[in-house]
Each structure stands twice: as structure tokens, then as C-alpha cells.
Amino acid sequence: MPGRRQDPIELARRNWVDAGWADAADGMALVTSIMRVQQLLLGRIEALLRPHGLTFARFEVLRLLAFTRRGELPVGKIGERLQVHPASVTNAVQRLEEAGLVERRTNPSDGRSVLAEITSAGRSLVATCTELLNDEVFAKVQLTGPHTQLVVRGLHELRRQSGDFD
């Protein structure tokens, strides 16, 4: 979408104040900004991953598995660590298995749970894609001065308020 003259979120914030909702105007601008930035970032990330056959959700599963000592985790644990819905993890793991990037097997220490293990093809792909995202997105979203850490701290506070961690 092309750049535009005025910031639409700032326009909305002024509409909120003019309507008599000043106490909610900053919160509305915060929430709407988060929605918008998420959309921009996800779009950029998925465009980079698409040629490698990954989505961001599937990249995150591979990245997490590659960080573990043995390259494997119970599928339920993956959902907890990535804070995503169990059905989404199951779907991501299934698609990764179809692509030969992980293998699933029954947990030898708990017959009711399923382990996902990253394959060597998975390790190779996630190394390539991590470098790509680090270079093209993560190292570039640095804000000026101390802003990156301030924003992360502010978002941390929102997540704690929502019971995201203790």
C-alpha cells in the first residue's frame, strides 16, 4: 500500500478525543498501532520465508527445536513455549513433517505424547532462514536510541497484565 499524507491512527486518536473519549484515546492508538505493526512485520517476514516453503509459525517451531539439546520436544511443550494454540502446533508440525523437516514419533517416556524431532534438512533450512530474518528484519527494526528496549518493556508489561507469565 502506498505511503500516505497523514497518520490514520493519529487521525483516529483525534476523533476519539473530539468524541469525548479522551480517557480511552491513547489506549485505542496503542492497540491500533500494535495491530498495524504486526500486520506490516508479518507481511515482510512471510514474504521472505515463502520462497523457502515456510510460514513464520513453522519457522518458529523449527527454530525452537534447533535450540534444544537433542533437537526434539513433545508437541504439547512446543505449543507452551511458543504460546500458540495446540491445534496450530499440530498443524505446523504436520506440514513440517510432510516437507521432511521434522519427524514425529511416540514419546518413549510417555506413550500418550508425541515428540517432534528436527531432521538434518530442517536444521539446514532453519539456519538459512534465521540468517535471512536476522539480516533483513530483526537487525533492521532497531529503533533510534533506547526505543527498542523501551517498547519491548512496555509490551512486556501488557503481556504480564494478561497473565502471559509470572
Added chain:
Amino acid sequence: MPGRRQDPIELARRNWVDAGWADAADGMALVTSIMRVQQLLLGRIEALLRPHGLTFARFEVLRLLAFTRRGELPVGKIGERLQVHPASVTNAVQRLEEAGLVERRTNPSDGRSVLAEITSAGRSLVATCTELLNDEVFAKVQLTGPHTQLVVRGLHELRRQSGDFD
């Protein structure tokens, strides 16, 4: 999802640093935090709107129309102002029309474009839902001290970098 002991994003940030990607670690934490907070906020908002038959996307269309002088806008203009994909706006407007909340008609001053006009049922519903979101979400996401404005400013910078406005 239940609260958990440690912040998974902080764990990921440390994994990034330990892997030798310190220059991208803060950016990764920023991007992942934005994704997570967006998911939490959208879940809360949509749970509040669902009993009223609205999604956040459809609420935003109604809210924008209610703010205009005549309660109507060309559908293409709605997409620009809300910064969403034309197909998404078309879909939202169609669902709102099916629910009797907007009406569509040919633009009298441009036969190729379609106007969406909010109905009185639409005005009544968006007033109720705005109050609900203001009270239950927007007025509550205030961060401590000056953090709300700092985060909005930081996100503003990210949006400007992405060409979101001039």
C-alpha cells in the same frame, strides 16, 4: 493459556545472544513481542464483540463510517483509511450489509465506485460496541507512567520506516 514461570520471549532473546546473533536479538524480541501482544489483544477484543455479531475488522468499518459527516464513504476509501486489503474491506462491508448495519449503493458522483452508508441499526450497534471496547480494553491498556505514549511513538517510527505515511 495459563501463566508461566518465565517469559518465553526473554528465553528466546538469550538463546539468540548465546548463538552469536546479539545484533539481532533485541529486534527479534521486539518483533516477537508485537506478535504476541497483537494475539492477546485481538483475542480479548473479538471475545467482547462476538456476542454483538461483530469482528474487530467490521467494528472498524462501522466506527469509521459513524465518524464521517454523512455516514458514508466509498468502499475503496475505507480500505485506505483502515490500511487493509481491498478484498478484506469488500468482505467486511458485505457481511455488514447482510446484518443490516450498512447499505451499499453506486456513487452518484463516480459510477465506477460503490458507497457504503451506515444504517441507524449500525449507528446504534457501533455506539454500544465503542463504549464496550473503550471501557474494557482501550481505557485499561494504559501502561505505567509515560510508557503508553513511548510505545506508540516507537511503533509510529516502525510504521514510518515501512512507508505507512509521510
